[in-house]
Amino acid sequence: MRRAWQSVLLHVALVAGAVVALLPIVWMIAASFMPTGEATTLPPKFIPSNPTLEHYRAVFTRLDMGRYLLNSTLVALLVTGTSLVINAMAGYAFAKLRFRGRDVTFRVLTAGLMLPVQVVMLPLFLFFKQLGLINTYWGVIIPSMASIFAIFLIRQYATAIPDDLLDAARIDGASEARIFRAVVLPVIIPILATLAIWTFLTTWNDFMWPLIVLSDERRYTLPVALANLLGEHVQDVELMMAGSVLTIMPVLAVFLFLQRYYIRGIMAGSVKG
Amino acid sequence: MRAETIERQVARAAWLFLAPALLLIGLFFFLPAAAALVLSLTDFDIYALADIGNARVVGASNYARLIDHPLFWTALKNTFYFALGCGPLTVLVALVAALLVNAPLTRSRTFFRTAYFVPFVTTLVAVAIVWRYLYHKNYGLLNYTLGAFGIEPVDWLGDPTWAMPAIILMAVWKNFGYYMLIFIAGLQAIPRELYEAAELDGASAWRRFLHVTLPQLGPSLVFVGVVVMIGYFQLFAEPYVMTQGGPLKSTTSLVLLMYEEGFRWWRMGFAAAIAFVLFVIILIWTLIQRRLEPKAA
Incomplete structure (x- = not known):
């Protein structure tokens, strides 16, 4: 009997927590389908009286957010693809290849983890200005193409590869590139999967650096475009919510479909926020 | 002899594998970080943005200004x-x-x-x-x-x-x-x-x-x-x-x-x-x- 009560109380608390966690997102979705003005009436509504797609139409036509969606997708995919290859190669080299200067190089690299990225932004902006990278997609992509943190994680994971496996391949005459492709990559796939999701989500959600680098509206990523729209459309609650839904849904979908790989990585203590 | 060539081959491969990452992180992270320290010792402003010749080294005066800010x-x-x-x-x-x-x-x-x-x-x-x-x-x-x-x-x-x-x-x-x-x-x-x-x-x-x-x-x-x-x-x-x-x-x-x-x-x-x-x-x-x-x- 006492156990039953405990169970009820526990689940009441759990459900209350889930309501608080999800309510803002549910309200955002609901408001995006409401006719203009309905999201600012009392009492607050969670079901549109007369569901409409007008704000989504406006978002894609008048506000041209399809373009930003494309920009964000392009940037996030390019960063994820390139950084995965570059970091995997580096992480493996640090873990398994013997060469002079390895430990020093790695130590210098990990010392960089203490540097907050904002310190780099001012000179990097001036540097990119010289290189003509301001206001280009590459200006957003290049600084994320290699990550000390990702290299660190891959190194940790790749250390478990048995040396005998690699040496046997070498004696068989396999080139180092071939060993990497055929022996190493299949083994480190799990950490790469976690990192791929993590990189995609972080790049998609990234705000400060794209805000600094991109000045031409046509190149904005979704978060930058959304923050910019707020200035003019802060009163248009339903419209802003449609824009927010458009920004969040792709990452939410990626997460919900692939959460198994992502959550497993975090629980194993690998990926940080 | 053979072991030695393999060792050399491995070391060369290692640097090739590391090159893209080290280049990117060196050029776009460590170098600007060092430059940030230099930048903080200058009066770099909108005029210097137009022509870098307008920037002067001012020592620690930016930090002194912070204290009064x-x-x-x-x-x-x-x-x-x-x-x-x-x-x-x-x-x-x-x-x-x-x-x-x-x-x-x-x-x-x-x-x-x-x-x-x-x-x-x-x-x-x-x-x-x-x-x-x-x-x-x-x-x-x-x-x-x-x-x-x-x-x-x-x-x-x-x-x-x-x-x-x-x-x-x-x-x-x-x-x-x-x-x-x-x-x-x-x-x-x-x-x-x-x-x-x-x-x-x-x-x-x-x-x-x-x-x-x-x-x-x-x-x-x-x-x-x-x-x-x-x-x-x-x-x-x-x-x-x-x-x-x-x-x-x-x-x-x-x-x-x-x-x-x-x-x-x-x-x-x-x-x-x-x-x-x-x-x-x-x-x-x-x-x-x-x-x-x-x-x-």
Whole structure:
């Protein structure tokens, strides 16, 4: 009997927590389908009286957010693809290849983890200005193409590869590139999967650096475009919510479909926020 | 002979594998970081942006100006207010959520775990806009809910007293799910026998938590608390989107001040000095973190 009560109380608390966690997102979705003005009436509504797609139409036509969606997708995919290859190669080299200067190089690299990225932004902006990278997609992509943190994680994971496996391949005459492709990559796939999701989500959600680098509206990523729209459309609650839904849904979908790989990585203590 | 060629071949391959990453990180991270220190010793401004010849080395005068700059101290205070308020609160909420999700009686564990984690993967700028509306004085959901308990409406983001707590609350909502996962992993690593022994001794649930869970989880609790704050010292997007640093500068953070000085007013030398203050804070915090790091089990 006492156990039953405990169970009820526990689940009441759990459900209350889930309501608080999800309510803002549910309200955002609901408001995006409401006719203009309905999201600012009392009492607050969670079901549109007369569901409409007008704000989504406006978002894609008048506000041209399809373009930003494309920009964000392009940037996030390019960063994820390139950084995965570059970091995997580096992480493996640090873990398994013997060469002079390895430990020093790695130590210098990990010392960089203490540097907050904002310190780099001012000179990097001036540097990119010289290189003509301001206001280009590459200006957003290049600084994320290699990550000390990702290299660190891959190194940790790749250390478990048995040396005998690699040496046997070498004696068989396999080139180092071939060993990497055929022996190493299949083994480190799990950490790469976690990192791929993590990189995609972080790049998609990234705000400060794209805000600094991109000045031409046509190149904005979704978060930058959304923050910019707020200035003019802060009163248009339903419209802003449609824009927010458009920004969040792709990452939410990626997460919900692939959460198994992502959550497993975090629980194993690998990926940080 | 053969072994030697293989060794050479491996070393050459290693540098080739490392080259792209080292080049990118060296050129676009370490080099600008060093340049930031130099920049902070110059009076680089909008004129220097047009022609670098207009920039002069001014020694430590940017740092001296910081000390006399009231807004800098406000931003420093706000940043610590946010980090010290938000850090422990995030850890607390994450711990409670982890205990609930991980309780033996809990059903649909995966559903709750996912539900609590969802805010963490959402886009900060987008949810900050959502929360702006939830915090609205007249039609916001929060004031409406509080009104049901007879609490007068509060102008959350328009009142200097409440703006920062409001941002803290939102940040806790956004981030706790991630640390909850870390704690769930920690809870699952506690040996079951410890609980069974405590139960045999007739220890209540509360005492089991106090004498088994907390001591077992303790080191990682402190560690996570410190890690969490490193991220929070870099507060930027929330005030940028929700309050623009106001009202009355009550939510202007160090990074927001750096952004405004550097990229709005183009006082880049001065902004670089602010960035270095941030660096020193984070450095100190990281050193504390390394002290506290639980020995790898």
